[in-house]
Amino acid sequence: MNHALRSDTPPATEPGTSTGPAIELVGLRRDYGDTAAVDGIDLSVPVGSFLVLLGPSGCGKTTTLRMLAGLESPTGGEIRLGGRTVASGQRGVTVPPGRRGAGLVFQSYALWPHMTVRRNVEWPLKIAKLDKARRTQRAADVLRLLDIAELAGRYPGEISGGQQQRVAIARMLAPEPAILLFDEPLSNLDAKLRVETRAELLRIHRATGATSVYVTHDQVEAMTMASHVALMRHGRIEQFGSPADLLRRPASAFVAAFVGTPPANVLAAVVARGRFQRDGVDLGPSPLPDGTAVRLMYRAESLTLDPAGALEIEVIESSPLAGRWLLSGTSGGDRVTVVEDEEPTAALGSLARVRVPDRPDAVFDPGGARMETA
Numbered sequence: 001m002n003h004a005l006r007s008d009t010p011p012a013t014e015p016g017t018s019t020g021p022a023i024e025l026v027g028l029r030r031d032y033g034d035t036a037a038v039d040g041i042d043l044s045v046p047v048g049s050f051l052v053l054l055g056p057s058g059c060g061k062t063t064t065l066r067m068l069a070g071l072e073s074p075t076g077g078e079i080r081l082g083g084r085t086v087a088s089g090q091r092g093v094t095v096p097p098g099r100r101g102a103g104l105v106f107q108s109y110a111l112w113p114h115m116t117v118r119r120n121v122e123w124p125l126k127i128a129k130l131d132k133a134r135r136t137q138r139a140a141d142v143l144r145l146l147d148i149a150e151l152a153g154r155y156p157g158e159i160s161g162g163q164q165q166r167v168a169i170a171r172m173l174a175p176e177p178a179i180l181l182f183d184e185p186l187s188n189l190d191a192k193l194r195v196e197t198r199a200e201l202l203r204i205h206r207a208t209g210a211t212s213v214y215v216t217h218d219q220v221e222a223m224t225m226a227s228h229v230a231l232m233r234h235g236r237i238e239q240f241g242s243p244a245d246l247l248r249r250p251a252s253a254f255v256a257a258f259v260g261t262p263p264a265n266v267l268a269a270v271v272a273r274g275r276f277q278r279d280g281v282d283l284g285p286s287p288l289p290d291g292t293a294v295r296l297m298y299r300a301e302s303l304t305l306d307p308a309g310a311l312e313i314e315v316i317e318s319s320p321l322a323g324r325w326l327l328s329g330t331s332g333g334d335r336v337t338v339v340e341d342e343e344p345t346a347a348l349g350s351l352a353r354v355r356v357p358d359r360p361d362a363v364f365d366p367g368g369a370r371m372e373t374a
């Protein structure tokens with residue numbers, strides 16, 4: 001792959017314009033004894049995608065990434081990179097990490113402390129047996145792309161955490177991988193640097209034209225960076241799509257409650273006499289048969305504080321967000337968040353009432369699967 005190295009150069013391949021998928025996972029699984037860390041994953045993304053593996057701790061994100069990198073072998077299924085099978089549980093194929101055209105950046109950066117920044121970045125090129133002139137040129141190019149050319153002569157112990165991370169990314173990019181793998185790369189940075197580095201990583205992703213896979217448990221990172229999100233749960237993909245797909249049409253109550261700022265509200269209810277009822281509170285008409293147990297989704301912006309509202313909450317927190325206010329409370333064990341234009345006057349610990357619209361934004365069954373009610 002011919003990497004463009006200047007940030008003002010368009011990506012070598014525009015996302016989505018390639019013929020075949022850059023990454024294909026087919027029935028991918030990894031068992032550790034009785035634990036299915038990855039329990040049968042299927043997905044496919046085109047060249048130039050920014051795929052985020054998102055999900056709570058222990059859902060199998062890192063295991064999936066390590067299998068992509070070749071640090072872990074699947075116990076079932078296949079991984080295809082650029083149409084080539086690099087790992088197959090059944091056929092016992094395993095292409096070693098160095099021959100997959102994929103580069104990995106660890107959370108811990110893993111720089112060699114006794115080598116200068118320049119030598120750290122040149123190291124993978126030395127392993128690849130590039131001659132000295134090309135190594136020097138390539139290292140200079142990636143250090144410039146990452147904006148750290150002036151640090152070339154320093155040792156990792158002499159630069160900041162954020163700069164070390166840039167060096168780790170430069171080292172990963174040096175051999176021009178077609179696939180960039182990131183394992184929670186921002187988790188060691190402070191909040192402001194995280195936001196800046198998000199944009200920086202996207203710039204690098206676009207400048208190289210490579211396909212990126214990025215592991216995080218932070219849905220804000222996923223929603224702001226991804227072209228494709230795979231939201232994982234218990235080793236499986238709960239929903240795969242664009243950030244907008246997950247936000248607009250969550251496939252399950254789990255997705256609804258995991259993504260969005262703030263995430264949507266999900267309230268348990270039962271249908272009685274043609275109405276959604278919750279502990280004696282009427283939440284509006286229901287098209288479903290009486291006795292059906294449901295979980296109703298309401299976006300925070302669909303709810304309003306109103307002294308005449310049907311739902312009573314105990315206020316637990318209130319915080320500003322982009323010129324508006326989020327007020328959260330609890331109702332029968334469920335968390336309820338409302339967006340208000342003005343700072344709410346309700347004190348913490350006090351009771352407030354919330355008006356609920358006649359129609360929920362989505363209806364899920366008690367197991368969390370989406371129900372069609374239209």
Ligand SMILES: Nc1ncnc2c1ncn2[C@@H]1O[C@H](COP(=O)(O)OP(=O)(O)OP(=O)(O)O)[C@@H](O)[C@H]1O
Binds near residue numbers: 037038056058
């Ligand atoms: N080497 C291992 N031996 C046994 N079990 C493992 C091993 N690696 C991972 N697991 C288990 O597999 C499951 C998935 O782990 P994995 O690290 O992939 O999750 P994750 O989503 O990356 O979590 P986190 O966000 O906490 O890093 C967990 O239950 C974990 O305990």
